[in-house]
Amino acid sequence: MERLQKYMARSGVASRRKSEELIATGHVKVNGMTVTEMGYKVSGNDIVEVDGKIVEIKDLCYLAMNKPRGIISSANDEKDRKTVISILPKELRDCRLFPVGRLDYDTKGIILLTNDGEFMNALVGPKSNLEKEYVGRVEGIFKKEDAKKIALGVNIGDYVTRKCYCELLSIDKENNSSSVKVIIKEGKYHQVKRMFSSIGFPVKRLTRTRFGEITTEGIAEGEVRYLTPHEVKRLLVQAKEVKAKK
Ligand code: URA
Secondary structure, three states, X not given: OEEHHHHHHHHOOOOHHHHHHHHHOOOEEEOOEEOOOOOOEEOOOOOEEEOOEEOOOOOXXXXXXXXXXXXXXXXXXXXXXXXXXXXXXXXXXXXXXXXXXXXOOXXXXXXXXXXXXXXXXXXHOOOOOOOEEEXXXXXXXXXXXXXXXXXXXXXXXXXXXXXXXXXXXXXXXXXOEEEEEEEEOOOOOOHHHHHHHHOOOOEEEEEEEEEOOEOOOOXXXXXXXEOOHHHHHHHHHHHHOOOOOO
16 A cells, blocks of 8 residues: 555656645545545555546556667657657557656767656656766867866856766867766756856767666667666665765
8 A cells, every 4th residue: 555646656647746736636536536635545456546537557667778869868759750768679668658857869878767757756856866977079178177167067057057076088189079077966958068068168979878876888779678676776765865065
């Protein structure tokens, strides 16, 4: 048995808080009866409905994908381009999976997929402290001082980024470009590209090399592997870990 709002959040209907609102405002029925009580518990045998639509709890699935460039990281695309769901093996395409956060169309690397709404919210919600590591190929010759600027936080227009880790990996004088590693905990729209651009280094290519402790090691481009229960637990623990912000 579990609390109704948790059950709803797990199914991906809404976040736990939004589910509480839906319960309190009379949108939720259990076995045909409207339930507004917050501590109400349900099991897999109960029929839960939100606004008349049955909430299905499915087997929970957690995958790590090595996303190639040129793939949309959403469940579907209005322009019919390939998505992280459409490139899955056939047997996984109907599991109602969705990506945990986003990677740009032209960004490659590690991205998680799940059908557990609560897991997704914990990992990419505003309170998450999960580390995301990126390696960017930027235009121009990056210097150690530039890495310091990024590490201290930069203004990306509508937001000043939190302190983070930034390291110059190599420079390529011939091609006037540099390879730079950055580890951030937030996930604002185009954050890494905007961080580098804000100090004069447009990003030519971007790869996410790590999400929490999960990397693409052993996963060919475009392929997936299942996360182990231990990895799922670790991700949830790390997302909750609070370390000094600045
Ligand atoms: N930051 C970006 O700019 N793009 C991504 O795809 C991910 C993080």
